[in-house]
Amino acid sequence: xxxxxxxxxxxxxxEEPVHLPCNHSxxxxxxxxxxxxxxxxxxxxxxxxxxxxxxxxxxxSLAIAEDRKSSTLILHRATxxxxxxxxxxxxxxxxxxxxxxxxxxxxxxxx
Amino acid sequence: ETGVTQxxxxxxxxxGQQVTLRCSxxxxxxxxxxxxxxxxxxxxxxxxxxxxxxxxxxxxxxxFSGLQFPNYSSELNVNALELDDSALYLCAxxxxxxxxxxxxxxxxxxxxxx
Numbered sequence: 079x080x081x082x083x084x085x086x087x088x089x090x091x092x093e094e095p096v097h098l099p100c101n102h103s104x105x106x107x108x109x110x111x112x113x114x115x116x117x118x119x120x121x122x123x124x125x126x127x128x129x130x131x132x133x134x135x136x137x138x139s140l141a142i143a144e145d146r147k148s149s150t151l152i153l154h155r156a157t158x159x160x161x162x163x164x165x166x167x168x169x170x171x172x173x174x175x176x177x178x179x180x181x182x183x184x185x186x187x188x189x
Numbered sequence: 190e191t192g193v194t195q196x197x198x199x200x201x202x203x204x205g206q207q208v209t210l211r212c213s214x215x216x217x218x219x220x221x222x223x224x225x226x227x228x229x230x231x232x233x234x235x236x237x238x239x240x241x242x243x244x245x246x247x248x249x250x251x252x253f254s255g256l257q258f259p260n261y262s263s264e265l266n267v268n269a270l271e272l273d274d275s276a277l278y279l280c281a282x283x284x285x286x287x288x289x290x291x292x293x294x295x296x297x298x299x300x301x302x303x
Binding site: 114119120121122123124127163165176177178179180181182 | 193222224229230231232233234245279281289291292293294295296297
């Protein structure tokens, strides 16, 4: 199964860090790990991606386990706008044609 | 810079009918992908078009077909609609000119089949 495994839901308080885990135990050596999120009533939007090393951008950080079988998306200070469904995707390329979305993690942010 | 737009926003059809959904890619993008998202599920990849040719297909039957035009806009056609085709249909555009093909999604078309 090419899908990843994520918790169905998580909850966080506003302005606190959030760690969203993802298990991709069947990952191959050349698979990328992508994170997208879907805000209510919108299409998904890109968050971050990585291959082997940890990655940082203005939205989040991605921590990839040494064996690459799991990763964690880190939101450093959750805001109410971060409430969304977060999808962890692995694919053998970065062209999007082999994206397999699972049900994702629904993140709730409490004020 | 104009984002990805889709039309119509909502659509109601009856079983057996045919439907055409439209997508206008983000400026400068030459690749478009279509996804089907059932309620409470993640998007499922239907197919991708690059320079007007199908460039990959997910596990969807041939009654799902598409077109990409020279201006990189795109259509998704579904024939012989079934009740299970009721879903949110998303298109996403990207450009292979960049190192990473970040996909930019439109807001989707909500299709209801009665």
